[in-house]
Amino acid sequence: MRMKAEKITADALSFWLAQKHLNQKELAEKLDVAxxxxxxxxxxxxxxxxxxxxxxxxALGLSLPEFFSRRDDSLPEIEFVPLVKAVPRAGTGGLExxxxxxxxxxxxxxxxxxKQGTAASMRLFCVAGDSMxxxxxxxxxxxxxxxxxxxxxxxxxxxxxxxxxxxxxxRLENRPGNMLLIRSDNASYQDIPVNKAQTEGEVEIFGRMxxxxxxY
Numbered sequence: 001m002r003m004k005a006e007k008i009t010a011d012a013l014s015f016w017l018a019q020k021h022l023n024q025k026e027l028a029e030k031l032d033v034a035x036x037x038x039x040x041x042x043x044x045x046x047x048x049x050x051x052x053x054x055x056x057x058x059a060l061g062l063s064l065p066e067f068f069s070r071r072d073d074s075l076p077e078i079e080f081v082p083l084v085k086a087v088p089r090a091g092t093g094g095l096e097x098x099x100x101x102x103x104x105x106x107x108x109x110x111x112x113x114x115k116q117g118t119a120a121s122m123r124l125f126c127v128a129g130d131s132m133x134x135x136x137x138x139x140x141x142x143x144x145x146x147x148x149x150x151x152x153x154x155x156x157x158x159x160x161x162x163x164x165x166x167x168x169x170x171r172l173e174n175r176p177g178n179m180l181l182i183r184s185d186n187a188s189y190q191d192i193p194v195n196k197a198q199t200e201g202e203v204e205i206f207g208r209m210x211x212x213x214x215x216y
């Protein structure tokens with residue numbers, strides 16, 4: 001998919017340079033980079049880092065989603081899902097409240113539909129901790145369908161949730177008596193039983209994990 005990503009970025013940059021009445025040299029001067037850097041991106045020979053993409057979008061007066069909103073008609077089925085800066089813990093818990101997007105990843109629309117979501121409902125996160133090993137390892141990226149809320153909890157599925165002040169990724173099980181069991185795949189961690197009626201406001205389920213990715 002790298003060549004597609006390079007082509008999408010190249011076409012988007014060419015489009016916005018024309019829209020903003022800028023040439024490659026002028027943009028390079030705004031960014032204080034070599035003109036050849038911009039030329040390589042426009043020609044599809046270089047895929048910029050997220051940091052450089054953010055600087056390019058800012059120099060053009062755009063956000064990253066706005067930059068990529070210019071779709072390539074030859075790839076009409078490609079959708080962009082944001083990677084969120086918040087880091088859920090697959091361990092003892094933790095909360096990073098910054099929900100800013102730090103990148104965009106391309107997926108085929110049919111894949112998102114098969115996962116019962118859209119680009120608007122999907123969010124990507126990188127997890128930390130070891131409580132979900134061997135299913136998830138620290139650093140793994142997961143996709144969460146935020147369209148699936150608390151009332152749709154499927155027993156045995158993995159969810160992104162908040163328990164008190166802790167943002168975490170755990171396996172959930174519905175139990176009799178309005179109980180919810182929060183489980184780790186790592187046997188070293190104890191299950192957490194929660195009475196949903198007595199903990200209203202303390203437990204918030206953001207969505208179900210529908211995909212994960214690990215780098216090697």
